[in-house]
Amino acid sequence: MSDTFVCDDKDTLIAYLYDEIDPIVRRRVEEHLRVCAACTAEVTALSSVRVELASWSAPETELDFQFVRKPAEVVPPAAWWSGVPVWAQAAAAIFLLAVSAAVANVQVRSGPDGIVVSTGWMSPATVVPSAAGPTTVATRAVDETWKPALAALESQLRNEIKSSRDAASNAVRASTRTTLDASTLKSIELMIQASEVRQQREMALRLTQFNRDVNVQRQADLVKIDQVIGQYAATSGAEMARQRQQLNLLRRVNNPQE
Amino acid sequence: MVATDEELVARSMAGDAESFNQLVLRWERPIYALAYRVIGRDEDARDVCQETFLRAFRALPGFKGQAKFSSWLYRIALNLCRDWIRRKKRTPVVDMPEGVDVVELAAEQGPVESIEDLVARREMSGIVADGMRLLPDEQRTAIVLKEYHGLTFQEIAELQGCPLSTVKTRLYQGLSVLRRHLESRGMTSLHNGRAS
Numbered sequence: 001m002s003d004t005f006v007c008d009d010k011d012t013l014i015a016y017l018y019d020e021i022d023p024i025v026r027r028r029v030e031e032h033l034r035v036c037a038a039c040t041a042e043v044t045a046l047s048s049v050r051v052e053l054a055s056w057s058a059p060e061t062e063l064d065f066q067f068v069r070k071p072a073e074v075v076p077p078a079a080w081w082s083g084v085p086v087w088a089q090a091a092a093a094i095f096l097l098a099v100s101a102a103v104a105n106v107q108v109r110s111g112p113d114g115i116v117v118s119t120g121w122m123s124p125a126t127v128v129p130s131a132a133g134p135t136t137v138a139t140r141a142v143d144e145t146w147k148p149a150l151a152a153l154e155s156q157l158r159n160e161i162k163s164s165r166d167a168a169s170n171a172v173r174a175s176t177r178t179t180l181d182a183s184t185l186k187s188i189e190l191m192i193q194a195s196e197v198r199q200q201r202e203m204a205l206r207l208t209q210f211n212r213d214v215n216v217q218r219q220a221d222l223v224k225i226d227q228v229i230g231q232y233a234a235t236s237g238a239e240m241a242r243q244r245q246q247l248n249l250l251r252r253v254n255n256p257q258e
Numbered sequence: 259m260v261a262t263d264e265e266l267v268a269r270s271m272a273g274d275a276e277s278f279n280q281l282v283l284r285w286e287r288p289i290y291a292l293a294y295r296v297i298g299r300d301e302d303a304r305d306v307c308q309e310t311f312l313r314a315f316r317a318l319p320g321f322k323g324q325a326k327f328s329s330w331l332y333r334i335a336l337n338l339c340r341d342w343i344r345r346k347k348r349t350p351v352v353d354m355p356e357g358v359d360v361v362e363l364a365a366e367q368g369p370v371e372s373i374e375d376l377v378a379r380r381e382m383s384g385i386v387a388d389g390m391r392l393l394p395d396e397q398r399t400a401i402v403l404k405e406y407h408g409l410t411f412q413e414i415a416e417l418q419g420c421p422l423s424t425v426k427t428r429l430y431q432g433l434s435v436l437r438r439h440l441e442s443r444g445m446t447s448l449h450n451g452r453a454s
Contacts (some may be wrong), residue, residue, distance in 0.1 A: 056386040058291035
């Protein structure tokens, strides 16, 4: 860059006008302005344009854009048995089957007519001595062996299911409490904020309305005053014109040669 | 303590819609004013403003913070204004907002401003708006960004995608056109500044 500022250097002039200029260059421009009337006038005029630009404002419209998200879908809590291992579930099913069979007094007999299945307590099963006797005895012996085993399995499963259920429900309860606490606090904060904003808006609205009412009234009064003054001016103008006509008429009557 | 734009952006990116609402509240007015002055229509400026924030919200995951959030928003808004001008292919004009009459405008200014001041200011505002309408889009945008949003030459150059010197030239040419326009409308202060 040269040591002196030249009149055609409009970029530097604009940089000077907006005060985005190197201090050394600024000094050169200032030195030039002291001796150049044309550049001084231009800077003055452009500065005035900038002042006038400030009068142009965007309308004060209400915007209030809000982004709203759909609330997340609530996932239902998992079934209590989902924490129980599959093998335990299968064992429980078998156990229930066995208990049901015991309750229903299911009896399986094999005889000359083939295998016979009977249920119910009303007619106790009678042992028919036959060639198939040893088979029935063997079945009874097996029943006797299974009963304690089934009882043990039942109690074990009951304990296991109970402990699993307790653990699962505790976990669900804890997580629900944490989520609830955080979300409740958040929503309360949001409600408070929204309420404050609403109150501020209402207050601003009331003030604006009051302000507007006062000014509208003032405008109306000004218009009325203007109308009254206009009417008065019109009336007095007409009166003066009439008087002037009468004077002219009198003058013509007194001096017919005029 | 008021959160910075960067903090609100980070929270918004983590899924906090309320933080994004705070950003909207903070920037909706400047973005609307920018759109209004560039395209000159109240309703369309509102649409541009709303679309700016929608696009910003959608593009938020891609915002890496290379630029200031405000510059990023300005860029989106200016692109939308450019699209709007291209689409409409009409000269921007400055309309009186719908449903607003002179009495209401007078009422909004408050009792401190006299009717004479109000009328003079409205008149001057209209003259300036007319002058801005005369300018090519690039010059008008440069002046709006500089005068009403206080951006630096460098920021305007980045937003307009042009060299720094082009921004200064646009500003100079735009201000000169406005100066002639204001002089033609009898602005005496500008006449006084004319070189003898």
